Amino acid sequence: MLSLKNAFHLFRIFADYKRRAEVVRTMPIRLWVESSSLCNLRCVMCPNKDMRREDLKLMNLDLFKKIVDEAKGTVNDMYLHHRGEPFTNPALFDMIAYARANVIKTRFHSNGTLMDEAKTEKLLQAGPDYVSFSIDGFEKSIYEKVRVGATFEKTVENILRLLERRQALKLKRPYVVIEKIRFLHHDIPENKEKVAELWNRFLAAGVNEVIEKDEYIWTEERGPEMKEPRTCSICTYPWYAMVICADGTVAPCSQDFWAKMNMGNVRTQSLQEIWNGEPYRDLRRRFKTDVNSLPLCHKCDRLYRKTVGGVPFQYMVTFLVDQLVGYNKLRQWVGSRERR
Numbered sequence: 001m002l003s004l005k006n007a008f009h010l011f012r013i014f015a016d017y018k019r020r021a022e023v024v025r026t027m028p029i030r031l032w033v034e035s036s037s038l039c040n041l042r043c044v045m046c047p048n049k050d051m052r053r054e055d056l057k058l059m060n061l062d063l064f065k066k067i068v069d070e071a072k073g074t075v076n077d078m079y080l081h082h083r084g085e086p087f088t089n090p091a092l093f094d095m096i097a098y099a100r101a102n103v104i105k106t107r108f109h110s111n112g113t114l115m116d117e118a119k120t121e122k123l124l125q126a127g128p129d130y131v132s133f134s135i136d137g138f139e140k141s142i143y144e145k146v147r148v149g150a151t152f153e154k155t156v157e158n159i160l161r162l163l164e165r166r167q168a169l170k171l172k173r174p175y176v177v178i179e180k181i182r183f184l185h186h187d188i189p190e191n192k193e194k195v196a197e198l199w200n201r202f203l204a205a206g207v208n209e210v211i212e213k214d215e216y217i218w219t220e221e222r223g224p225e226m227k228e229p230r231t232c233s234i235c236t237y238p239w240y241a242m243v244i245c246a247d248g249t250v251a252p253c254s255q256d257f258w259a260k261m262n263m264g265n266v267r268t269q270s271l272q273e274i275w276n277g278e279p280y281r282d283l284r285r286r287f288k289t290d291v292n293s294l295p296l297c298h299k300c301d302r303l304y305r306k307t308v309g310g311v312p313f314q315y316m317v318t319f320l321v322d323q324l325v326g327y328n329k330l331r332q333w334v335g336s337r338e339r340r
Helices: 004-018 061-071 092-101 117-126 140-146 152-168 192-205 271-275 278-289 313-325 329-334
Strands: 030-033 077-079 105-110 130-134 175-182 209-214 241-244 249-251
Touching: 030 061, 061 092, 061 271, 092 105, 092 117, 117 152, 130 152, 140 152, 152 175, 152 192, 175 192, 192 209, 241 271, 271 278, 313 329
Parallel strands: 030 077, 030 241, 077 105, 105 130, 130 175, 175 209
Antiparallel strands: 241 249
C-alpha cells in the first residue's frame, strides 16, 4: 500500500499536472530504469531487433546505485526494463536487492526464456515485487512465430518452475503476471481452446493474473497521423515519471523507444537537475501551449484514448492500482488488466 509520504507526493504531482506547472515540486514517483537494452529474441512486433549495435548496453551497477540513492524517499516503484530483456544483465539481482534495501518496489517484464534454475533461485532471493512474462498465442506454433528464437515448452517450463519454487519457499514475492497480446497490426491466428487450456494451467499453478492486452504501438516521428479526434492533449508522464536508458540517457516517456527526446544523462547530472532542467520545463510548456510542435507526442495513441477528468483512463486506472493497492491479494481481486 502507498505510504502517507508517497501519497503526499502523488497529490502534489497531480496538483502540478492540473495547473500545468513547468517546475514540479516533487521528484517523479515512478522510474523506468533500463537494466539492459540487449535482447536474445527477435520478436516480430518489437523494434529492438533494429537497434544499432553501439546502442545495445547493460546498465552498470554503480550507475544504478547512483539513481537509487538520488531517487529514494520519493520514488515508489521502479521498472527494471524498457527496450531489452532484463535477464541479460547479470547485475539484475543486485539491482533488485539494492532498490528493495532502499524501500523502492521493483518490477520488470521478461520473455522468460533465460530464467533457468539458477536465475530462478537468485530472483526469489532478491525479492522483486512484480514480474510479468509474455506468452503470445498460448500455443507453440503461434508463440514461436512471434517470439523468434524462443522455444514454447522451455518458456512455459521456466515460468512454472518459478511458481513452484515460490510456493515451496512460502514466499509472497514476486506477484506473477502472464501477458497475452491481442495483435492489431500483425496477422496472428488464435486457437481459443489452446488459449483457455494454458490460461487455466497457469492460474492453477499459482499465477496471480493472466492479462490480455492490445499490441503496443511505439510512437514514431514519421508514423501515420491518428484518424480519430484527440481526446487529450496533456500527457501525464512529464509530471510523474522518468525513463532512464541503460547508458544513462533520460527520456520523458516509455513510448520514445529511440530516446530522441533527450532530457539529460544521469551519468553527469543528478535526477533533480534533469527533472526540472530546461528540456523538461520546455516539454511541459509545449504540452500546455503547442503539443503539435512535439513530433512524437502529437501522434501518440495515448492522447486519443478515453479520458476521465482529462486524464487517459486506461493508464490512470492501472497506475492508481499500482500506487494505492500494490502487489498483493487485494490486487488480484481488484484486477490490473489493461483497459481501453
